[in-house]
Amino acid sequence: MDSFYLNEDSENEYDEFTALFKYYKQKVSKPNFNEVIDFKRNADRFAKTLLSVPGDKRNLGLKDVSTWESYQLDNCPGFHFIPDPFTAEGKNKWSRQCVEDYPCDQNETNIGFLSETPWKISNEILQSTPKNHLSRYSKQLKVLKTTPVWKLRWATLGLRYNWNTKEYFQSGCSTFPAEVNDLSCVIASAIGWKNYKAEVAIVNYYHVGTNICPHTDHSEKDLSCPLVSVSFGLPAIFLLGGQTKDTKPSAIMVRSGDVIVMSGPSRLAYHAVPRIIDDDVDCGSADPLDVYLNHTRINLNVRQFQT
Ligand SMILES: O=C(O)CCC(=O)C(=O)O
Numbered sequence: 216m217d218s219f220y221l222n223e224d225s226e227n228e229y230d231e232f233t234a235l236f237k238y239y240k241q242k243v244s245k246p247n248f249n250e251v252i253d254f255k256r257n258a259d260r261f262a263k264t265l266l267s268v269p270g271d272k273r274n275l276g277l278k279d280v281s282t283w284e285s286y287q288l289d290n291c292p293g294f295h296f297i298p299d300p301f302t303a304e305g306k307n308k309w310s311r312q313c314v315e316d317y318p319c320d321q322n323e324t325n326i327g328f329l330s331e332t333p334w335k336i337s338n339e340i341l342q343s344t345p346k347n348h349l350s351r352y353s354k355q356l357k358v359l360k361t362t363p364v365w366k367l368r369w370a371t372l373g374l375r376y377n378w379n380t381k382e383y384f385q386s387g388c389s390t391f392p393a394e395v396n397d398l399s400c401v402i403a404s405a406i407g408w409k410n411y412k413a414e415v416a417i418v419n420y421y422h423v424g425t426n427i428c429p430h431t432d433h434s435e436k437d438l439s440c441p442l443v444s445v446s447f448g449l450p451a452i453f454l455l456g457g458q459t460k461d462t463k464p465s466a467i468m469v470r471s472g473d474v475i476v477m478s479g480p481s482r483l484a485y486h487a488v489p490r491i492i493d494d495d496v497d498c499g500s501a502d503p504l505d506v507y508l509n510h511t512r513i514n515l516n517v518r519q520f521q522t
């Protein structure tokens with residue numbers, strides 16, 4: 216299955232959101248990215264706010280908070296885009312935890328409850344791959360496809376999620392990682408939300424050619440608390456629309472380390488990820504995590520459940 220979440224409406228109905236989702240998702244030819252908002256490359260075109268949170272957050276893999284910036288969109292109040300507030304070590308630490316720890320710390324995944332990490336890639340095989348970029352890239356992909364980690368699509372932290380009814384199960388929850396709460400609290404606090412309590416998270420693992428369909432996240436009891444979304448690995452196009460799919464969404468480039476917060480009116484905005492991008496991949500490293508991230512995007516999507 217290429218898509219997370221089935222489209223809620225009939226495939227044949229036309230709406231602005233679905234039309235753009237299909238455009239960016241297409242496989243026949245590469246879509247044009249001219250209209251994609253790129254806060255990193257075109258920073259001067261957008262208004263930004265400087266953020267600050269007291270205290271040293273380097274233990275969470277974050278850069279000094281006084282260097283963080285936040286971009287907002289006039290047509291979607293409450294949406295914040297914080298370009299990569301992580302250090303290089305921080306990105307490595309968090310993505311490693313998402314692959315090695317979270318899928319097996321008694322958290323449910325799409326491949327069940329795992330007793331050991333599905334992360335067993337032989338260094339030797341990866342190192343013995345060809346020097347030429349293209350053949351190295353495809354050889355590494357071939358190796359990855361034979362490993363259990365390749366089948367990983369999602370893991371839930373805290374409350375388990377029923378993907379059919381879109382409700383959280385109230386029982387059988389796993390211990391929510393304290394560090395994910397600490398990270399989310401710093402991010403929420405940077406945008407002015409002082410009493411955040413992260414209680415559930417979905418870790419999404421996307422390969423090139425996979426996507427997440429247009430949806431809103433409305434299964435939490437308190438829908439006023441922000442969604443905190445952190446991405447690692449391959450870049451992607453993120454679509455952000457309005458309260459219905461009739462609003463034409465903005466397409467936004469999201470890269471490794473970038474953070475999105477959806478609060479206020481944007482908390483219930485339609486959003487989707489139609490495309491994962493692997494245009495500029497440097498496949499020089501034979502570290503299994505780097506190899507995995509050259510073919511995967513990880514999204515840690517954190518929510519507060521109760522008030
Ligand atoms: O991957 C993303 O950026 C978004 C994921 C998402 O919307 C979700 O998990 O609800």
Ligand SMILES: [Fe+2]
Pocket residue numbers: 430431432486
């Ligand atoms: Fe979502």
